[in-house]
Amino acid sequence: MPEDPVESLIRNIDNKLAARDLVPSRRQYLELKRKYPHAILLYRMGDFYEAFDDDARVVARDARVTLTSRTFGRSGRVPMAGVPHHALNYYLSRLLNAGHTVAIAEQMSEPGKGLVEREVTRVLTPGTVVESALLPAGENRYLAAVYDVGARIGIAWVDVSTGEFRLMELRGEDASERLQEELARISPAECLIPEGFPYELVLSQSHATTVRRQNCDPQVAYQLLCKHFGVRSLDAFGCHDAKASLGAAGAIYTYIEQTNPSLLCMLTSIRMECAEDMVGMDPATRRNLELTRSFGTGGSRGSLLGVVDQTSTPMGSRAMRRLINTPLRDLQEIRRRQDIIEPLVQMPQVRARIANQLVQIGDLERAVSRCTQSGSTLRDFLSLSSALGHVDSLVRILSGTHQQALANLASSIDTCEDILSRLQMAVAEADDGSPVILPGFMPELGDALEELRSAREWLARLEQKERERTGIRSLKVGYNKVFGYYIEVTRPNLHLVPREYVRKQTISTGERFVTEALKEVESRITRAEDAIERLQNEAIALLRSLVSANTRRLLATAQLLAEMDALVALAEVASRCGWVRPLVDDSDVIEIRNGRHPVVESSLEGERFVPNDCYIGGNWPRVLLITGPNMGGKSTYLRQVALIVLLAQIGSFVPAESARIGLVDRIFTRVGAHDDLARGASTFMVEMVETATILNGATERSLVVLDEIGRGTSTYDGMAIAQAVLEDIHDRVRARTLFATHYLELTTVAKKLPSAQNVHVSVAEERDHIVFLYSVRPGAADRAYGIHVARLAGLPPWVAGRAENILHALSAGTEGESTRDKEDEGANSLVSKVDINNASCHLAKHLFEPGERYTCSENPLPVKISAVKTLEGSMLAYQGVLEGFEPSRSELEGVAEDILDTDLACLSPVEALQKIEEWQQRLRGMRSDL
Known part of the structure; x- marks a missing residue:
């Protein structure tokens, strides 16, 4: 059995500690490291936090700092990497985002008096960060855990900065697949997994940390x-x-207790979620629909979140993100x-009035969190007091609308007036903007502050009084940490020094003195300052x-206000963009009239978006087969239907003239092409895996969006x-489906399916140009317009022209003599039965009649296709004839027309030369015809 790497590390440290020639600072570092073997130890040394040994290599790599080395006397030279103390948070965020746990050792004693004492004061992990500087304001940072009991898998997740603590139990044969869906929804920064749990189920979603299985014991977790x-009962x-989910919750509780126990006070409640209450979406669907990224x-810019997130507070932004990620099935x-x-x-x-109050409240969730931590300051409590002071005003606004739904929401918000009253009695803002403890909250503190103020006023008067009494106009009263308060007199005036002055220090320009009165005031100030520090800490x-x-109570109020903020933002978007309230019911109908893509429409900057209808389910067809050219709007149409359904099921208004949405249980999308080479999956393999997921998981109540199946x-x-x-x-799954394809041959298949219908995105042709109308019409497309789109993409005109000639030849099915075959003595005409996968043939294949099948050679030379008779079944076989590059007269005419159309008067000499060079290149390709 392989040795535990942590145990190996501890044993290695023990061996080093046993060495007799260790210098004290090296021994101190190793002793601290032994206590935190899992963590990167950042060891404060002056103005830097240093890491040593293997930690230094990791810090240098992931924090992107320079790796150096240091000699510890006879201990030898060891690797070292450091970060400046003033930029600690900047580098910490890099280490945490890379998935590391970091222990920070601070200096606990003053330098210069022997070995500086150091202690680990903080342990940070990716999922237990509460420092504002390390947290994204508009996102939750979750710590998750998983645990399996038999066929069940439990998930627990918590945001320690807001107190959100939730559980979910997954059961059934598809529990593993649903686990990945839920982790994609939660997107935890760190996931705790018990020993022996399959890493591959969580590694793609977050940083995994292994914990002992005894920390996940459900019975122990229940008691904890x-x-x-x-x-007495949960x-x-x-x-x-x-x-299973209690075991996962126990792992989280134990982990927080071990790393930062002060965070446990944020866990005020726990909520059980049910996967059946939410719309299921696998990771591919969330990615393809660009929900939050x-x-x-x-x-978020360019995503659905970027459009609807018009919230006023960071906690509202987090609530909006949760709404989008968790569409509901609860009518x-x-x-x-x-x-x-x-x-x-x-x-x-x-x-607008509600939004203004929310701005004043700010991030109440994390304000509460900061006030519960050991590092909280008076500023944190002042901020909390200020935020709570606006809650009552917001509640009054809601109640004053005389709208039942808003009144119900207002009545559910606890204004926490008693807590606010005590905070206002305790802390206030001084004239200079600094927070201060009010005297009434702690009378002793008030007395100490008055004593300090009185002593400092005496000091302020002392300098002028002594100048007048002694006649020394340059006399000054000063202070330093070593000698305390003093009276300074320059050398020329030393003969004027009174007898009661006691010399304390000689400096280059004169002498420093003290008096009994000055020493007494200094003692008063020291006692007052010590008392103030102690009493402020007590306060x-x-x-x-x-x-x-x-x-x-505070977090419950904050959560309601966060939801309020998100709903106000959705209302703002609906009002600004002309969205309507959809009818959401328990039917299986999706009826969208003049629907629009919310993200595309928002990016048009005043241009008109062409709306389209969608009618599927119920008495309508259950499958729409969508054909048409690239750039024509097929993908936009597919996604806009899915996004409208999703928006409806989070309770939002939708971008349409009207909409009726029958609840969907899951949304699936298969869009675009990408690979996963790290896992050995090609583009086509990824496509097939996602397609298999859809066919295995979709039900009659699902919405399925498929774009270009089989193109890999x-x-x-x-x-x-x-x-x-x-x-x-169509036959088995029966899901409501939008199926876009470039295989025009499938349109004849759709005609034979009773619950399928052909639709197409229309274009208008003007001579050799096309205009995309972005309008979805009944019926099948007859052409793909691939070469036209290639021209728009910037394909050189001679290449596009040549493609058109090949296309016309392929469409006509004619055969001609190959000029290139003549030039290449070894070349002969070749006929073979092969698949259609030649690029030039791929451009042409859509131009044939629906229902036919064409094949061509994979030879890089152009191909001419001729059909042969139909074989048994629905598939056909064809012959591909390899022929030479034979330019037609139309290409020569195209060059001539370009020359005649060029206005030489409008060209500079350089541009004229460039034009001539372009024409020569095109003509060289037709040399055999000249």
Whole structure:
């Protein structure tokens, strides 16, 4: 059995500690490292935090700093990497994002008096960060855990900065697949997995940390949580018969207790979620629909979140992200949200007033979190007091609308007036903007502050008084940390020094003195400052206890306000963009009239978006087969339907003239092409895995969006797979499906399927040009317009022209003599039965009549196709004739026309030369015809 790497590391450290020639600082480092073998130890040395040995190599690599080395006397030279103390958070974020645990050892004693004492004061892991500087304001940072009991898999996740703590139990044969779906939804920063649990189920979603299985014992976890929440049973939290998820919750509780126990006070409640209450979406669907992250920008800009996130607070932004990631199947909750949004859409002034109050409240969730931590400051409590001061005003605004849904929401918000009153009695903002403890909260502190103020006023008067008394105009009263307060007199005035002055220090410009009165005042100041520091710490501890005791109430209020913020933002978007309230019911109908893509429309900057209808399910066809050219709008249409359904099921208004959405249980998409080479999966393999997931997981209540199935392999194979998938979805799965394809031959298949219908995105032709109309019409497309799109993409005109000639020849099915075969003595005409996968043939294959199949050679030379008779069954076989590059007269005419159309008067000499060079290149390709 291989040795545990942690045990090996500890043994290695023990061997080093046994060495007699270790210098004290090296021994101190190794002793601290032994206590935290799992973590990178950042060891404070002056103005830097240093890492040594293997930790230094990791820090240099992942924090992107220079790897150096240091000699510790006879201990030898060891690798070292350091980061400046003032930029610690910047480098910490890099290490945490890379998945590392970091222990920070601070200096606990003053340098210069022997070996500096050091202690680890913080242990940070990717999932237990609460420092504001290390947290993304608009995102939750979850710590998750998984645990399996038999056929069950439990998930638990917590955001220690907001107190959100949730569980889920997955059962059945597809539990592993659903686990990956849920982890993709939660997107944890760190995931705890017990020993022996399959790593591959979580590695793609987060950083995995292995924990001992005894830390996941469900019975122990049950007792821990009951004790923590002060209850005798967890049944009230919905945790009855949830052994797997309780085991995961126990792993989280134990992990937090070991790394940062002060965070446990944020765990005020636990909530059981049910996967059946939410719309299922696998990781590919979330990625393809660009719900929270755009392919183009890599962030939220360009995603659905980027459009709807008009929130006023970071906690509202986090709530919006949760809404988008968790569409519902609960009609009652969906309609409750709609009932809140609708009056807000109709009352823009009320909406603006609510948003203004939310801005003043800010991030109440994390403000509560900061106030419960050991490092909390008076500023944190002042901020919390200020935020709570605006809650009552917001509640009054909601109540004053006389709208039942808003009034119900207002009545559920606890304004926490008693907590606010105590905070306002304790802390306030001074004239200079600094937070201060009010005298009434702690009378002793007030007395100490008054004593300090009195002593400093005496000092302020002392300098002028002594100048007048002694006649020394340059006399100064000063202070330093070593000698304390003093009176300084320059050398020329030393003869004027009074007898009661006691010399304390000689300096280059004169002497420094003290008096009995000055020493007495210094003692008063020292006593007052010590008392103030002690009493302020006591006051902060009292305030921390106040907030910690009421964390559940404060977080409940914060969560309602965060949801309020998200719903106000949805109302703002609906009002600004002309969205409507959809009818969401329990039918299996999707009826969208003049629907629009929310993201594309928002990016048009005033240009008109062409809307389209979608009618599937119920008495309508259940499958729409969509054909048409690239760039024509097929992918936009597919995604806009899926996004409209998703928006409806989070309770939002939707971008359409009207919409009726029958609840969907899952949304599946298979869009685009990408590979996963690290896992040995080609583009086509990824495509097939995603397609298999859809066919195995979709039900009659699902929405399936498929774009270009089968394009990752040869056309013959791809067409067969696409037809088989289409037939299976139609005959067995029966899901409401949008199926886009370039295989025009499938349109004849769709005609034979009773619950399928052909539609196409239309174009208008003007001579040799096409205009995309972006309109979805009934019927099948007759052409793919691939060469036209290639021209728009910037394909050189002579290449596009040559492609058109090949296309015309292939379409006509004619055969001619190959000029290139004549030039190449060894070349002969070749006929073979092969798949259609030649690139030039791929451009042409859509131009043939629907229902036919064409094949060509993989030879890189151009191919001419001729059909042969139909074989048994639905598939056909053809012959591909390899022929030479034979330019037609039309290409020569194209060059001539280009020359005649060029206005030489408008060209510079350089541009004229470039034109001539272009014409020569085109003509050289036709040399055989000249």
